Amino acid sequence: MCGFIAGKNIDRDLSKYIEEMKWRGLPGFEGYLKFKKSKMYLEDQEFQFAHVSLPMSNLDPDKAIQPVMIGDNPNLFVGEIFNYKYFGDYATDQEACSDLFWKEGLDFFHNFDGFWSFISVIDGEMIGVTDYLAQKPIYYREDIEILASEIDVLRGFGPVTPNKLFLSNVMKWGYDPLGNTPWNEIKMVPPGHYYHGGEIKKYWDWSRIKPGNLREDLLRAVNLRLGGERDVPILLSGGLDSSIIYGLIKESGRDIKALHVENGEASFAEMVCNDLVKVSLSDVGDREAIAIHQSPVDLGSVKPQIAMARKLRELGFYTVLTGDGADELFGGYRRAKEYDSQHSDVFCELPYYHLPKLDRTMMRSTIELRAPFLAPSIIAYALNLPWNERNGIKKVLVETFGDIVPQKILDRTKRPLKTEDIRMNPLESRKKNLEIWRDINE
Numbered sequence: 001m002c003g004f005i006a007g008k009n010i011d012r013d014l015s016k017y018i019e020e021m022k023w024r025g026l027p028g029f030e031g032y033l034k035f036k037k038s039k040m041y042l043e044d045q046e047f048q049f050a051h052v053s054l055p056m057s058n059l060d061p062d063k064a065i066q067p068v069m070i071g072d073n074p075n076l077f078v079g080e081i082f083n084y085k086y087f088g089d090y091a092t093d094q095e096a097c098s099d100l101f102w103k104e105g106l107d108f109f110h111n112f113d114g115f116w117s118f119i120s121v122i123d124g125e126m127i128g129v130t131d132y133l134a135q136k137p138i139y140y141r142e143d144i145e146i147l148a149s150e151i152d153v154l155r156g157f158g159p160v161t162p163n164k165l166f167l168s169n170v171m172k173w174g175y176d177p178l179g180n181t182p183w184n185e186i187k188m189v190p191p192g193h194y195y196h197g198g199e200i201k202k203y204w205d206w207s208r209i210k211p212g213n214l215r216e217d218l219l220r221a222v223n224l225r226l227g228g229e230r231d232v233p234i235l236l237s238g239g240l241d242s243s244i245i246y247g248l249i250k251e252s253g254r255d256i257k258a259l260h261v262e263n264g265e266a267s268f269a270e271m272v273c274n275d276l277v278k279v280s281l282s283d284v285g286d287r288e289a290i291a292i293h294q295s296p297v298d299l300g301s302v303k304p305q306i307a308m309a310r311k312l313r314e315l316g317f318y319t320v321l322t323g324d325g326a327d328e329l330f331g332g333y334r335r336a337k338e339y340d341s342q343h344s345d346v347f348c349e350l351p352y353y354h355l356p357k358l359d360r361t362m363m364r365s366t367i368e369l370r371a372p373f374l375a376p377s378i379i380a381y382a383l384n385l386p387w388n389e390r391n392g393i394k395k396v397l398v399e400t401f402g403d404i405v406p407q408k409i410l411d412r413t414k415r416p417l418k419t420e421d422i423r424m425n426p427l428e429s430r431k432k433n434l435e436i437w438r439d440i441n442e
Helices: 014-024 093-104 106-111 152-157 164-173 214-225 240-251 266-272 286-293 302-314 326-330 342-363 376-383 395-404 407-411 420-424 426-440
Strands: 003-008 030-037 045-052 068-070 073-081 114-122 125-130 139-141 146-148 186-188 193-196 199-202 258-261 277-279 319-321 368-370
Touching: 003 014, 003 073, 003 114, 003 125, 014 030, 014 045, 014 152, 045 073, 068 093, 073 093, 093 106, 093 114, 139 152, 146 152, 164 426, 214 240, 214 376, 214 395, 240 266, 240 326, 240 395, 240 407, 258 266, 258 302, 266 407, 277 302, 286 302, 286 342, 286 426, 302 342, 326 342, 326 376, 326 395, 342 368, 342 376
Parallel strands: 258 277, 319 368
Antiparallel strands: 003 045, 003 146, 030 045, 068 073, 073 114, 114 125, 125 193, 139 146, 139 186, 193 199
């Protein structure tokens, strides 16, 4: 949910820049604050916090509009903390995050199940905290002190030059595994890290997250992500992962709308749900997809995700459940049969390719994506599995959830969600994407 821009000693009105990412929230839910804070031995520093909210846990504008003040400390929050009610009588997750940060410190974030960007000021310097996989990214400029939810909004604050390493990596792999952006001057806060006064520091420690019972933990993650004040549908691909999520929902006795993008697998999805809303890819072009993604990365699944997000908004939804993350965690890709790709899949491909792509494509249509497999306890469980339990066949998922998934889906081979041009000739597609991106940014 939401989008933000925040800066220190910026000689422009940052409230105007929220318009450049207005799709990340709703009209009438914009907030802005200009304030000064002292830094030892220096004059007061001037800060600006601007935010647009897409409320989920409380739709009251008085509760949803940010910044939120804790004492004399202003705070911005982007994302969702699904278990925030576990920690006290809070009206919203943003209120819980802000209050617990100041009461308990950053280490307390290890108790959260969700995804977040959190911004405040400590010792006269901005602090920007991202979650364990940077599901809600924070971008910043190196030449001035400014943070934002999206890359393009930062381009107007000074010169930018193309990052040749990023562009070369995209041509080679389809994305950049180092966490760069297309511009040398604009960086991304890595997952589980925070920005403070221009420095990047790590705070997340996976050894703090203890694995539990996979079925119980995933059921809890699903039920938490069905909460809030808005109806939640599901994207049902016809594959194992989303079928597991749908099966757990039905097992709980709940009903949910299911959407399916046309990918030649409708017959499998219909084994799980016979009342699918089917989505066509025909109206999403390459140039539009690259402009939305703000990067020349592979468009194999970008265009399907844009199409699904638009259909969700057309149907009146603002959030959706998916099976994302299971392939990276449990060895669903073909490469996992050849070698143990898990750490690269989880800590490079997810935070630096897959999750930013989902954030930008879905939020462009004001849709918040919720992925139960990316709950911290599920990730910890998968990270503790030996390779022979996740070497290309998702053995653990099949054994744990086989009773709620049709046998034909359990037996089938994974077919990644990709457009045909990426399947047939990925290098030519990447060359074309790079040319389009350069044309857009000339």
